Amino acid sequence: MKAIATGAAANLSSEAAKVIFQEISRHMRHVIIYRKNVEKFEKKMKMLLAKRESVQKDIEAAERNLKKIKPDVELWCRNVDKLFEDEVKVVKDIQDKAKSKGFIGLCLNIKSRYRLSRKVKEFVAAVNELLQQGEFNSVSCPAPPADIVVATPKDFEAFESRAKVFKDIMEALKDGTTNLIGVYGMAGVGKTTLVKEVYRQAKEDKLFDSVIMAVVNQTPDLQKIQDQLADLLGLKLEEKSVEARAGRLRERLKKEKKVLVILDDIWKKLDLNDVGIPFGDENKGCNILLTSRDLNVLRNEMDAQKNFAISVLEDKEAWDLFKKMA
Known part of the structure; x- marks a missing residue:
């Protein structure tokens, strides 16, 4: 029994010595x-x-x-x-x-x-x-979407006649029941300046996920309009046909929960579907703001739900502007 115990102790000592030797060798290897x-x-x-x-x-x-x-x-x-x-x-x-x-x-x-x-x-x-x-x-x-040059609050002339229209448009955009709004008035009264201020304020207040804008002009170029809107969305349209580009733009806009599309200077009926703008039941989160010189274009041809008029400046406003510019 004693011999067995002595043998076991010797084995344990041998194993311990082996472990110690291996550990020392490992450390010495680092030095060598x-x-x-x-x-x-x-x-x-x-x-x-x-x-x-x-x-x-x-x-x-x-x-x-x-x-x-x-x-x-x-x-x-x-x-x-x-x-x-x-x-x-x-x-x-x-x-x-x-x-x-x-x-x-x-x-x-x-x-x-x-x-x-x-x-x-x-x-x-x-x-x-x-x-x-x-x-x-x-x-x-990819580079962030481009942005349009908008008027700063300092540059936007807050005349009483303009301030009321601006306020009414912003309220109409916020109420959620109106998604096609028109702004009309004769040339040079400041429609573009006003909607650019709406663009700036809507982005600043984060009313929409995206705010985009395009100029239509008297002879609409659908491809050019599509490019303007796509650039502001960071979308590259590589398709050649207007129809294929419209499909791509439509799918991109549907990904936005809430989007404001501003179309400036409309002279006649413009088919939003041809451009690639989903509207109505197709995409209730898409809001449209139009400007035109002609109320009939907005009300009868574009079916705008609300239309706001911008008239020429009142005499006092015109005189104040003249003095400021002079």
């Missing part, structure tokens, strides 16, 4: 091959630096074209910069100690080499991960 680990680390860091510079050039090229940089690209750049800023400094400090000479510094030298070897091995893994994450197909998103 530390230079190889450092060289591998430096090589990987050069690769990461080259990759970072390449991505930065792509970013600068994208920004020159007014494109938006992807969030994951920005995060990757920050992580790489942090690695270079923080971790490389740590390695350099340990590396300086590992290079110390003399008998007194021998223990420190071995300890520093061990620490350096382990540290750079960890960093190589981090660098490899960043290199893998940095394989971007593209660093940017």
